[in-house]
Amino acid sequence: MKNQHLYDLENESIYILREVASQFKKPVLLFSGGKDSIVMAHLARKAFYPSRIPFPFMHVDTGHNFPETIEFRDAFMKELGADLIVRYVQDSIDQNKVQEETGKYASRNSLQTVTLLDAIEEYGFDACLGGARRDEEKSRAKERIFSVRDDFGQWDYKRQRPEPFQLLNGRIQFGENVRAFPISNWTEEDIWSYILQEGLELPSVYFAHERKLVKRDGQYLAYSDYLNIVDSDEIEERTVRFRTVGDMTCTAAFLSDASTVEAVLKENVASKHSERGARIDDKRSESALEDRKKDGYF
Amino acid sequence: MELVRISTAGSVDDGKSTLIGRLLFDNNALTKEQEELVAKKTAEKGWEDPDLSVITDGLVAEREQGITIDVANIYFSTDTHKFIIADSPGHVEYTRNMVTGASMAETSIILIDARKGLLEQSYRHFYISHLLRLKRVIFAVNKMDLVNYDQDRFLEIAVEIQRMVQGLNADVPYTVVPVSSLKGDNVVKQSENMTWYQGKTLNGLLHETQPDVSGTKPLRFDVQHVTHSQENGFVDYRGYSGRVISGTVSVGDTLRVLPSNKESVVTEIRRYTETKDQATSGDSVSISFEDEIDISRGAVLVHPDQAPEPQQSVSATVVWMDEKNANVGSKWLMKAGSREFPVKLQTILQSVDPTNQNAAENKDVIALNDITEVEIRLSQPGYFDTYESNKKNGIFILIDPQSNNTVAVGFIK
Numbered sequence: 001m002k003n004q005h006l007y008d009l010e011n012e013s014i015y016i017l018r019e020v021a022s023q024f025k026k027p028v029l030l031f032s033g034g035k036d037s038i039v040m041a042h043l044a045r046k047a048f049y050p051s052r053i054p055f056p057f058m059h060v061d062t063g064h065n066f067p068e069t070i071e072f073r074d075a076f077m078k079e080l081g082a083d084l085i086v087r088y089v090q091d092s093i094d095q096n097k098v099q100e101e102t103g104k105y106a107s108r109n110s111l112q113t114v115t116l117l118d119a120i121e122e123y124g125f126d127a128c129l130g131g132a133r134r135d136e137e138k139s140r141a142k143e144r145i146f147s148v149r150d151d152f153g154q155w156d157y158k159r160q161r162p163e164p165f166q167l168l169n170g171r172i173q174f175g176e177n178v179r180a181f182p183i184s185n186w187t188e189e190d191i192w193s194y195i196l197q198e199g200l201e202l203p204s205v206y207f208a209h210e211r212k213l214v215k216r217d218g219q220y221l222a223y224s225d226y227l228n229i230v231d232s233d234e235i236e237e238r239t240v241r242f243r244t245v246g247d248m249t250c251t252a253a254f255l256s257d258a259s260t261v262e263a264v265l266k267e268n269v270a271s272k273h274s275e276r277g278a279r280i281d282d283k284r285s286e287s288a289l290e291d292r293k294k295d296g297y298f
Numbered sequence: 299m300e301l302v303r304i305s306t307a308g309s310v311d312d313g314k315s316t317l318i319g320r321l322l323f324d325n326n327a328l329t330k331e332q333e334e335l336v337a338k339k340t341a342e343k344g345w346e347d348p349d350l351s352v353i354t355d356g357l358v359a360e361r362e363q364g365i366t367i368d369v370a371n372i373y374f375s376t377d378t379h380k381f382i383i384a385d386s387p388g389h390v391e392y393t394r395n396m397v398t399g400a401s402m403a404e405t406s407i408i409l410i411d412a413r414k415g416l417l418e419q420s421y422r423h424f425y426i427s428h429l430l431r432l433k434r435v436i437f438a439v440n441k442m443d444l445v446n447y448d449q450d451r452f453l454e455i456a457v458e459i460q461r462m463v464q465g466l467n468a469d470v471p472y473t474v475v476p477v478s479s480l481k482g483d484n485v486v487k488q489s490e491n492m493t494w495y496q497g498k499t500l501n502g503l504l505h506e507t508q509p510d511v512s513g514t515k516p517l518r519f520d521v522q523h524v525t526h527s528q529e530n531g532f533v534d535y536r537g538y539s540g541r542v543i544s545g546t547v548s549v550g551d552t553l554r555v556l557p558s559n560k561e562s563v564v565t566e567i568r569r570y571t572e573t574k575d576q577a578t579s580g581d582s583v584s585i586s587f588e589d590e591i592d593i594s595r596g597a598v599l600v601h602p603d604q605a606p607e608p609q610q611s612v613s614a615t616v617v618w619m620d621e622k623n624a625n626v627g628s629k630w631l632m633k634a635g636s637r638e639f640p641v642k643l644q645t646i647l648q649s650v651d652p653t654n655q656n657a658a659e660n661k662d663v664i665a666l667n668d669i670t671e672v673e674i675r676l677s678q679p680g681y682f683d684t685y686e687s688n689k690k691n692g693i694f695i696l697i698d699p700q701s702n703n704t705v706a707v708g709f710i711k
Contacts, residue, residue, distance in 0.1 A: 005301035014582035046570040050530040164401040164707040171702040274329040
């Protein structure tokens with residue numbers, strides 16, 4: 001028998017995706033190559049089948065991605081037959097719109113906001129579909145399914161529209177846009193259970209593999225040219241997997257032998273650690289994500 | 299696994315955050331990071347019992363002010379059930395958020411401070427649960443440790459609750475459970491301090507299954523999107539994609555399309571690569587017909603013998619959610635399912651005072667957080683059921699065409 005609660009969640013997500021396709025003139029699906037955006041893309045495929053997904057995909061490429069993720073992204077887009085737009089943070093840096101962070105913890109994670117907002121303006125996107133989940137973080141837990149952003153992409157919790165009975169109001173003024181979150185109510189465990197159920201493929205970094213790592217503050221980071229290595233860092237080779245996949249500079253690895261979806265699911269449930277614990281950017285302060293969101297971050 | 303949606307309402311003083319924290323803590327559902335946060339805050343405060351209140355409030359402003367402002371969704375699971383708690387604010391000025399939180403729930407938990415008994419907001423919370431026709435209300439009489447776990451005090455409150463329920467003529471099933479969130483009595487673990495209470499713990503109550511009857515109601519299918527395709531091996535696929543709002547549809551059924559009143563026979567029910575004989579309440583599917591008929595977004599598909607009568611105007615209870623007041627003659631867009639059309643406020647009947655049923659007020663404006671009975675004239679025929687008979691086809695929102703804000707939620711009478 002199929003898993004009833006996953007079926008319920010799938011029903012809800014398909015409903016949301018269809019509302020986005022119908023209520024907006026120019027939606028785009030933000031695709032990072034991570035597991036949540038892969039699940040969202042799969043749900044979009046289901047929502048419109050046998051048609052192609054009626055909106056393009058966009059990846060804001062920080063230039064610091066895992067090469068495995070990019071490779072997967074391109075193969076997956078081919079399989080879906082989707083149009084992929086790629087915009088580069090490097091271009092925003094070259095145009096002096098943002099400044100590269102310096103020092104040990106330098107990351108491009110918050111810089112991508114500027115690139116994203118520029119791309120939204122360039123294409124005139126009025127809705128951006130994102131794979132954010134409310135269980136990820138405390139301020140995410142407060143976000144609506146349709147989150148209205150002003151011209152500057154800012155999130156204002158006081159302006160949030162009530163969504164009783166999931167009646168979604170996507171009406172906006174010129175220049176505003178909506179961030180729409182079809183998998184809001186999925187938990188990390190739901191995502192992995194669904195990947196297992198649907199037999200979805202993921203980038204290889206999600207599974208145990210040998211890797212050269214940098215041990216810093218008790219966490220393992222992937223060794224790469226993008227990381228500013230300091231004297232106190234230790235370089236090690238270990239078998240790890242990534243539970244959440246962002247930039248190589250700000251995503252921590254877990255020591256793990258889990259090489260299948262089943263094994264990952266079992267290990268995540270047993271660990272009791274939250275997924276965001278591996279996001280080094282969120283540890284900058286107690287409100288790091290809320291602050292970034294106010295600035296137009298996803 | 300069963301998915302259970304719960305809403306909680308209360309202010310910080312009622313110990314709502316602590317109750318949710320306790321529910322997660324004793325169900326062993328906190329993450330390591332949350333456990334560390336609890337340990338850290340408990341040590342800072344020098345408490346004997348864990349400070350479980352720190353898990354829920356998510357916004358900087360909420361932590362600063364020590365109140366819940368907006369609905370937070372909290373997820374946890376046990377061996378048999380998955381829970382989504384819509385943690386809603388309790389203050390009157392956030393009534394709109396409370397309604398939003400409760401709208402997705404089957405069960406609401408209303409917190410009562412054992413020392414204080416029912417307060418104005420308890421009446422308001424209960425009234426909203428009643429207005430939304432939730433399947434069940436659980437009154438958690440909290441802070442029993444501060445009244446020495448006194449059975450008489452509990453019974454006094456139980457009588458007050460009974461009086462409130464009767465006063466509203468509410469037929470919503472309810473249960474009253476004595477708890478201490480701080481100490482953990484009757485939240486997940488049966489209390490040793492209240493052996494006089496023989497009922498289930500709060501957690502036990504939440505694990506009771508509430509039967510879903512929406513599949514047996516008349517069919518209402520809301521067309522969201524027309525899928526037309528010559529791809530993936532299809533020659534000329536045409537499917538009407540949407541959600542079964544209520545009832546059940548089978549291949550071979552004759553359906554009527556509203557508003558065109560055309561009829562045709564269902565030839566296929568599709569969900570992705572799978573075709574189904576039947577779809578029921580909640581299912582997102584695509585329906586194909588024998589004949590080529592004109593159906594677009596906003597159409598409602600029904601069985602001809604169970605079709606709703608078209609309405610030119612509706613009576614409804616609205617909960618006002620906007621700072622801008624409404625007057626007779628005000629115009630908005632009504633959104634019901636995927637239909638959106640202009641409407642006009644025709645009559646304001648009365649505003650309800652949830653704390654005192656006899657004090658209905660006759661006013662000529664509707665203001666923020668008012669709960670008001672109105673008549674609304676529709677520019678296009680409505681196909682509503684009453685909220686009481688078929689919840690999901692008895693609701694709408696109103697949108698201000700100037701600000702684009704969602705200004706009200708309405709329940710058809």
